[in-house]
């Protein structure tokens with residue numbers, strides 16, 4: 001980012017309360033048009049950071065510049081024309097109406113002797129209309145629901161019409177449609193050149209809408225960048241102590257997160273090779289990975305649901321093209337993976353000439369588990385060839401046949 005485009009420039013700041021340091025040595029720059037989500041566990045310093053960047057909380061070390069000017073050298077009114085801050089908890093003065101509350105957003109533009117002009121009223125009503133509280137103008141603020149009040153306070157921050165907007169959990173009490181709406185509006189104003197910093201706990205929502213995420217942990221910046229670089233299993237583990245898989249949702253194309261409790265007691269399980277396709281082994285791969293089994297998969301198809309699950313859960317994944325028979329090289333690699341695995345699992349697949357080699361490869365497994373939830377004759381698209389091979393396979397002493405539920409229970413007990 002060029003220096004001239006820097007709107008926020010925080011240089012190694014330290015912020016705290018009395019002797020307690022909360023934010024330490026944090027440096028960040030932000031430019032016009034950025035929608036920046038601030039993430040982090042409870043107490044990691046998100047609100048503290050926002051407050052210090054808008055001058056509500058002094059820093060004891062470092063410097064903050066807004067639009068190239070030292071924050072500390074700006075008067076309160078000057079700051080209020082540059083940055084609007086919507087705080088997490090709203091203190092409600094008794095008797096004040098929703099419209100009065102929004103009009104207070106206009107104070108940076110009024111002299112002490114001036115009353116609000118018709119323009120100020122029009123601006124206030126315009127933003128109340130946007131946040132869906134136009135019909136609440138005369139209602140006392142203390143009588144509103146948490147979500148209604150939050151939308152009124154957002155209208156107030158917007159009515160300040162500043163190039164910078166700091167929102168501290170603006171979506172916390174909002175229902176799903178308003179949560180998304182707030183983010184959409186933020187995107188819209190960022191496209192017009194404003195800069196928005198938004199504290200948010202919902203990582204999926206943040207990843208969906210923000211151009212950049214900053215993940216705080218223990219008072220420092222753990223990660224800063226585009227959502228796909230910040231929302232990773234490693235970062236989520238470091239910040240929240242959570243095991244997770246992060247993947248592009250198959251249908252929405254959005255980043256999705258699956259969190260789980262790892263039931264491994266620190267011990268990885270034995271290597272398992274999974275043969276699947278058509279979404280038949282997604283639950284198997286997920287349950288194995290959640291229980292700390294190393295997993296390889298073969299041969300899956302490009303675009304298959306099982307391929308997406310294998311990628312999401314970090315399973316070593318042999319992928320062939322979307323159509324056509326499994327080639328010789330892929331078939332060979334599949335057999336090598338089978339040879340390295342302690343168990344091989346064959347899913348309840350539909351067999352065709354294109355994936356028949358997966359069935360043939362299963363003959364090389366030392367220990368084979370076949371998942372059978374429907375008769376093979378219902379899954380045979382090879383005019384009997386697959387069914388014949390399948391029956392030979394099930395008759396071998398190395399083979400155990402079980403239902404999917406049974407297999408998943410065994411994996412959860414880590415008895416594989």
Ligand SMILES: Nc1ncnc2c1ncn2[C@@H]1O[C@H](COP(=O)(O)OP(=O)(O)OP(=O)(O)O)[C@@H](O)[C@H]1O
Pocket residue numbers: 017020022040041042043044045046047048049
């Ligand atoms: N006024 C205060 N006086 C003393 N300590 C404070 C004060 N405000 C916050 N803290 C402490 O500073 C730390 C960071 O608080 P902060 O509110 O910035 O965290 P946060 O990341 O926004 O948390 P949350 O997700 O729970 O809103 C916490 O340990 C908190 O207890």
